[in-house]
Each structure stands twice: as structure tokens, then as C-alpha cells.
Amino acid sequence: MIEAPSPNQDERPAGVPVDMLILHYTGMRAGREALDRLRDPAAKVSSHYLVEEDGRVFRLVPEHRRAAHAGISHWRGHAGLNARSIGVEIVNPGHEWGYRPFPALQMAAVCDLCLGILARHPIPARNVLAHSDVAPDRKQDPGELFDWEGLAHNGVGLWPGADPPPPGEAALLPLLGAIGYRTDLPLSVLVTAFQRHWLPGRADGIADAPTRARIAAVAALCAADDQRKSGA
CATH class of the missing domain: 3.40.80.10 (Peptidoglycan recognition protein-like)
Known part of the structure; x- marks a missing residue:
């Protein structure tokens, strides 16, 4: 150091x-x-x-x-x-x-x-x-x-490990909000930021099926992390 x-x-x-x-x-x-x-x-x-x-x-x-x-x-x-x-x-x-x-x-x-x-x-x-x-x-x-x-x-x-089936686009803002993102920005902005972290090599802002599935997977991971913390 x-x-x-x-x-x-x-x-x-x-x-x-x-x-x-x-x-x-x-x-x-x-x-x-x-x-x-x-x-x-x-x-x-x-x-x-x-x-x-x-x-x-x-x-x-x-x-x-x-x-x-x-x-x-x-x-x-x-x-x-x-x-x-x-x-x-x-x-x-x-x-x-x-x-x-x-x-x-x-x-x-x-x-x-x-x-x-x-x-x-x-x-x-x-x-x-x-x-x-x-x-x-x-x-x-x-x-x-x-x-x-x-x-x-x-x-x-x-x-995440295996991704679940992709949710519909209407579910994305609530799921992104549950992960922690602010939801008063355009969806494409949030999806791009999400991809930079969670989908290696992607940063196009397109909420296609792989992106939607990964959003659902990360939201579930975050919920599980909260449960681990509350149970500790």
C-alpha cells in the first residue's frame, strides 16, 4: 500500500x-x-x-x-x-x-x-x-x-447462475428498481447501465430476451442477498 x-x-x-x-x-x-x-x-x-x-x-x-x-x-x-x-x-x-x-x-x-x-x-x-x-x-x-x-x-x-425465462418488458422498471437503480430515467439508459455490469461486452440498451432474463436473475439474487443479511 x-x-x-x-x-x-x-x-x-x-x-x-x-x-x-x-x-x-x-x-x-x-x-x-x-x-x-x-x-x-x-x-x-x-x-x-x-x-x-x-x-x-x-x-x-x-x-x-x-x-x-x-x-x-x-x-x-x-x-x-x-x-x-x-x-x-x-x-x-x-x-x-x-x-x-x-x-x-x-x-x-x-x-x-x-x-x-x-x-x-x-x-x-x-x-x-x-x-x-x-x-x-x-x-x-x-x-x-x-x-x-x-x-x-x-x-x-x-x-447469477442460470437465467430464468425472460419477463415481459413491463416488468423491467420494477425489477431494475428492486435491484437498486433509480427508475425516473429512460429505460434504455437503465438497461445500458445494467448491461455494463451484468452482461459482459454488452452496452447497447436493447432490452432483448437475454437482457430481460438477466435482469430477473439479478433481481432474484439481490432479494436472496437481503434474506441472507436478515437471517445473519
């Missing part, structure tokens, strides 16, 4: 649990450029951690403090998610500068980092999120090439 403190932090509000983990990509040409920006007082942005492509991990903000990473954000009826989340920036040029797969060394470091975070905070598996999940009308990171399935198989987040 490399210490690289950012001035862009403040106290978390009292009484608000840290119950979300939000993963981002940096979307800049190089990791050094991203690290400098996250530590620039004029930029007013930060994250708790940054993970380089070679697996190095930088700590910018202590977990008990609030970092400025999520911006205007919503999940499961909550808004302003910086107050209740840990933010991890993952170095990748992003869609603007040449989006590419995340190296295995980097993903291993992300996994280890996330497992530690989850051990320290009451974050349910269903609240391991993409920036694009919580800001679907603004963000697309970490994107459709990110290995959510691999993380889930190693204990970070959720991933």
Missing part, C-alpha cells in the same frame, strides 16, 4: 453507515495523471484508493473519511452516495482514450483490496457497484470489459 494523501476529503455525516463500495475507472491517459488529479485541491475530486495497471495500490483517503468520487448519485433510494461509500479508482484510459481490458495483475489487486474493505464494513454483496450503476445517465465506468464475474467468484459482489 502506497500512501498518497488527497486534500479532497472531509468528515462523513454522523450516523450514516458505510454500506456501499463503488468501483470506477480513471478515464485518463495515464495512472500518474489520474493520481495527480485526485490529489489536486482545485479538482475537488478524490477516491479512497487507486489501483494501477501493474497492481500497485495507492491510499488517498482513510476509509472513515468521505472522498469525492461518486458525484450526483443514487442507489436503493439513497442519494449523494459519497457519504456512505468507499470509492476505488482503477487505472484504465476509458472510453475516451482507448478503453481496454483490465490486466490480471490489476484485477487481482482490486479483488484483494475489495475483500479487505468488505471485511471492515457492513457492505452487502448487492451493494458492490459500478459508477455507472449509481449515475447511469452520466457515467459508463468501469465499463463492459470489467471482470465483475471474476470478482464475484472470489467473494466480491454477486453474479
